Amino acid sequence: MRHAWLSALSHTLLPHHCPLCENATESGLCAACAASLVPLRDACEQCAEPLATTEIAGTLLCAHCLDAPPCFDSTYCHYRYDTNLAFLIQRFKDKGQLGVGRWLCRAMAEQLQVRALGVEAMLPVPDHWRSRCQRGFNQAEFIAKSLQQRLNLPLWAGVRKRRQGSKQKTLSRALRRAEIQGQFVLTQRPPRSVAIVDDVVTTGATASTLAELLREAGCEHIEVWALARTPHPKHVSAFFTQNSEGYSVQE
Ligand SMILES: [Zn+2]
Ligand SMILES: [Zn+2]
Numbered sequence: 637m638r639h640a641w642l643s644a645l646s647h648t649l650l651p652h653h654c655p656l657c658e659n660a661t662e663s664g665l666c667a668a669c670a671a672s673l674v675p676l677r678d679a680c681e682q683c684a685e686p687l688a689t690t691e692i693a694g695t696l697l698c699a700h701c702l703d704a705p706p707c708f709d710s711t712y713c714h715y716r717y718d719t720n721l722a723f724l725i726q727r728f729k730d731k732g733q734l735g736v737g738r739w740l741c742r743a744m745a746e747q748l749q750v751r752a753l754g755v756e757a758m759l760p761v762p763d764h765w766r767s768r769c770q771r772g773f774n775q776a777e778f779i780a781k782s783l784q785q786r787l788n789l790p791l792w793a794g795v796r797k798r799r800q801g802s803k804q805k806t807l808s809r810a811l812r813r814a815e816i817q818g819q820f821v822l823t824q825r826p827p828r829s830v831a832i833v834d835d836v837v838t839t840g841a842t843a844s845t846l847a848e849l850l851r852e853a854g855c856e857h858i859e860v861w862a863l864a865r866t867p868h869p870k871h872v873s874a875f876f877t878q879n880s881e882g883y884s885v886q887e
Pocket of ligand 1: 655656666667668669670
């Protein structure tokens with residue numbers, strides 16, 4: 637397997653091609669592929685889970701947040717998690733194509749301008765040192781730094797990941813939550829208002845665990861910002877099927 641930095645270097649030196657359709661383009665995605673990405677709409681205000689048609693008319697919150705609200709106040713996920721977005725995030729995160737990550741963050745940053753006014757600092761979801769060695773970078777930190785250039789918000793690194801979890805995508809919501817608790821430890825007093833930054837929110841268990849730590853330490857306002865939010869399994873359309881790697885697209 638090529639190391640992330642080698643992949644990133646080749647993408648810097650070679651003529652640029654759209655990562656989705658592979659047609660030549662100046663930078664980022666070609667206009668047609670850029671237009672194919674869909675911003676997330678009709679999602680729960682607190683956790684950003686896409687709402688079912690029956691829920692949209694009646695409430696701004698999903699059933700989970702009405703029943704047992706998470707410790708964070710609101711969530712903003714920029715894109716709907718679909719075939720193209722799953723592919724792009726994989727290119728960014730696992731293949732080290734940082735230009736793809738930077739491109740995805742650009743439109744997201746524009747939508748966060750107003751929200752950023754109510755936040756003092758961003759907390760990228762910390763990774764374990766072993767993950768950082770394997771991947772070469774922390775994708776959440778990369779996203780936060782990309783947002784920082786446009787939002788002028790400082791990064792806050794007051795949480796450490798002390799142990800690595802298992803492959804979380806294969807676990808149920810309850811098991812995943814139990815598995816994540818205890819992975820993180822607070823090392824500094826948090827700012828009054830924080831945005832937790834991640835690449836994809838899946839069950840929200842990681843964000844919930846971090847938010848509980850922040851809240852216990854006196855943080856008053858906690859948001860979650862991510863590139864995308866996967867739908868709850870009961871809302872997954874025929875477009876997706878869940879396998880041992882999590883969501884994948886039916887061929
Ligand atoms: Zn394209
Ligand atoms: Zn919700």
